[in-house]
Amino acid sequence: MARTQGSHSDITGPRVRTAALKLFAQHGFAAVSMRQIAREVGVQAGALYNYTPDKQSLLFDLMNTHMGELLASRADLPDDATPLQALETFTRFHIRFHSERPEEVFIAYMELRNLSEDNFARIEGLRRTYEDQLEVILRAGMAEGVFHVADPKLATMAVIAMLTGVNTWFREGGRLSLEEVEQIYWDMVRKSVGA
Amino acid sequence: MARTQGSHSDITGPRVRTAALKLFAQHGFAAVSMRQIAREVGVQAGALYNYTPDKQSLLFDLMNTHMGELLASRADLPDDATPLQALETFTRFHIRFHSERPEEVFIAYMELRNLSEDNFARIEGLRRTYEDQLEVILRAGMAEGVFHVADPKLATMAVIAMLTGVNTWFREGGRLSLEEVEQIYWDMVRKSVGA
DNA sequence: GTCTATATTCCGATAGAC
DNA sequence: GTCTATCGGAATATAGAC
Numbered sequence: 001m002a003r004t005q006g007s008h009s010d011i012t013g014p015r016v017r018t019a020a021l022k023l024f025a026q027h028g029f030a031a032v033s034m035r036q037i038a039r040e041v042g043v044q045a046g047a048l049y050n051y052t053p054d055k056q057s058l059l060f061d062l063m064n065t066h067m068g069e070l071l072a073s074r075a076d077l078p079d080d081a082t083p084l085q086a087l088e089t090f091t092r093f094h095i096r097f098h099s100e101r102p103e104e105v106f107i108a109y110m111e112l113r114n115l116s117e118d119n120f121a122r123i124e125g126l127r128r129t130y131e132d133q134l135e136v137i138l139r140a141g142m143a144e145g146v147f148h149v150a151d152p153k154l155a156t157m158a159v160i161a162m163l164t165g166v167n168t169w170f171r172e173g174g175r176l177s178l179e180e181v182e183q184i185y186w187d188m189v190r191k192s193v194g195a
Numbered sequence: 196m197a198r199t200q201g202s203h204s205d206i207t208g209p210r211v212r213t214a215a216l217k218l219f220a221q222h223g224f225a226a227v228s229m230r231q232i233a234r235e236v237g238v239q240a241g242a243l244y245n246y247t248p249d250k251q252s253l254l255f256d257l258m259n260t261h262m263g264e265l266l267a268s269r270a271d272l273p274d275d276a277t278p279l280q281a282l283e284t285f286t287r288f289h290i291r292f293h294s295e296r297p298e299e300v301f302i303a304y305m306e307l308r309n310l311s312e313d314n315f316a317r318i319e320g321l322r323r324t325y326e327d328q329l330e331v332i333l334r335a336g337m338a339e340g341v342f343h344v345a346d347p348k349l350a351t352m353a354v355i356a357m358l359t360g361v362n363t364w365f366r367e368g369g370r371l372s373l374e375e376v377e378q379i380y381w382d383m384v385r386k387s388v389g390a
Numbered sequence: 391g392t393c394t395a396t397a398t399t400c401c402g403a404t405a406g407a408c
Numbered sequence: 409g410t411c412t413a414t415c416g417g418a419a420t421a422t423a424g425a426c
Contacts, residue, residue, distance in 0.1 A: 008391075028308060030226035033419065047392050049421070110305055113223060150379045151371070158383055161360025162353045169352055176346070184345045188353055192387035203409075229402060242410050244403070 015041045016051045020058050025103035029059050029114045059111060060119040066104040067126035073097055074133065083141030084195055090134055091186045094163045099178055105167050131156055138193065148194030159189055210236045211246045215253050220298035224254050224309045254306060255314040261299040262321035268292055269328065278336030279390055285329055286381045289358045294373055300362050326351055333388065343389030354384055 019040035023032045034055060038045040052058040077093060080086035098105045108127075112120060135156040141147030149155045163185060170181060214235035218227045229250060233240040247253040272288060275281035293300050303322075307315060330351040336342030344350040358380060365376060 012391080026308070028223065028225050030223050031309070034421085035419080043391090044393060045420085046394080046422080050391060055420075113221070114226070150382055154371075154376065154379050155383065157360055157364055158357045158380065161363070162357040165352055165356025165360075168356070176349075181349070184349050185353065187345055188350065188387045191389055192383045194386055207409080228400075230400085238409090239411060240402085241404075241412080245409060250402070 012041065012043065012047070013051045016048060016058070017062065021062055021103050021107065024059065024062070024111065025106045029055075029107075029111045056114075056116055056119070059107075059114060060116075060123075062104065063108050063111070063115070063119075063123050064126075066101065066108050067123060067130075070097060070130060071126060074130065082146070083137055083144060084146055084190075086137045087141065087147075087189065087193070087195070088186055090137060091159075091163060091189045092182045094160070095166050095182050095185060096178065098164060098167050099170055099181075102167055105164070109164075131160060134159060141193070141195065146195055155193055159192065162189070162192075207236065207238065207242070208246045211243055211253070212257065216257055216298050216302065219254065219257070219306065220301045224250075224302075224306045251309075251311055251314070254302075254309060255311075255318075257299065258303050258306070258310070258314075258318050259321075261296065261303050262318060262325075265292060265325060266321065269325065277341070278332055278339060279341055279385075281332045282336065282342075282384065282388070282390070283381055285332060286354075286358060286384050287377045289355070290361050290377050290380060291373065293359060293362050294365055294376075297362055300359070304359075326355060329354060336388070336390065341390055350388060354387070357384070357387075 016037065019037050020032075023036055023040060034048055035045045037058075038048055041048070052061070074093060074097075077089060080089050108123070112123065115123060135152055138147055138149055138152045138155055142149055142152065166181060166185065170178070172178075176184075211232065214232050215227075218231055218235060229243055230240045232253075233243050236243075247256070269288060269292075272284060275284050303318070307318065310318060330347055333342055333344055333347045333350050337344055337347060361376060361380065365373070367373075371379075
């Protein structure tokens with residue numbers, strides 16, 4: 001039986017998210033209107049509300065999906081035998097995963113304040129879960145005497161800030177390949193924790 | 196001769212900037228209306244236009260002032276005898292200066308995309324000037340053989356990202372004093388550049 | 391599922407009285 | 409210098425036809 005004329009839920013839904021992702025990253029959540037998103041998708045503004053109850057949910061869905069993918073991809077990595085290997089795996093994973101998703105990462109960092117209170121708490125919880133994985137690695141290395149860190153919580157924040165900073169300047173096809181960037185940052189991370 | 200009734204240019208001007216700073220940092224430039232700023236100051240919206248030609252200029256003034264103060268404060272520091280001392284001075288200065296101005300720093304990083312093209316270029320130039328000062332220190336230490344860095348440009352970006360990250364979590368009166376944070380970060384910076 | 395039309399509210403900026 | 413009033417437009421979200 002032929003589809004109802006003008007019915008495209010299976011393709012329009014993802015297109016709404018893609019358009020919102022691009023526009024939020026480019027101009028910021030507050031600066032983007034539902035009409036702009038609709039124009040990017042190629043529908044009228046009213047049609048968007050078949051795919052999201054409101055603008056806020058659209059933002060939360062993007063951030064929640066991103067954080068879910070981050071934790072899932074990280075969980076898929078094989079276990080490491082030593083803290084040093086685990087730290088290298090984390091470093092390379094973080095740089096690679098984030099460099100592949102500059103728009104999602106940008107939104108996840110910049111638009112936290114535009115989340116409702118409940119949505120903010122959920123995203124923050126996921127972020128904390130991820131950071132805790134690095135802290136566990138650092139504490140394990142300290143216990144074995146292979147890392148020398150004054151404060152594992154601060155070292156966790158310092159390493160993550162350093163690594164996430166790659167996204168502010170790295171561009172595919174630039175002076176250095178991603179593999180080279182990974183190697184150079186891994187060298188700095190390793191030294192910074194005294195390994 | 197008595198002042199015209201309702202005339203307060205000398206105090207209202209700074210109050211407009213303070214209110215905009217607070218509100219932009221809290222909700223984001225695009226999400227804040229001129230009426231909100233006026234309410235915070237205690238005047239009507241139209242009165243704001245005695246102090247700024249438009250909303251964009253208000254944002255630029257805040258960021259330009261901040262970057263100017265950053266460069267001026269940095270220039271006021273005494274010269275260091277060695278690259279290692281210069282790196283420690285830079286590290287401690289960066290953490291301290293930024294931790295004292297969380298709102299200005301937040302705006303300077305988050306609202307770049309809301310600047311007009313010309314204003315963006317001017318702010319970016321000031322930021323680049325500041326970053327170059329760290330790169331000069333790193334190259335001097337490399338030349339003397341006291342720093343061991345694979346790529347001075349990447350090391351510059353890595354160190355600045357690490358240090359600026361302090362602002363995302365540091366709060367006065369928390370577990371660690373600013374002096375302790377400075378010491379721990381200086382230890383990590385020093386090690387990360389192989390000194 | 392998408393459209394048009396609209397309710398309701400707010401926006402940045404300006405004009406003119408005082 | 410600040411006020412009130414307003415222009416012209418755009419915002420989110422909904423209602424109802426198709």
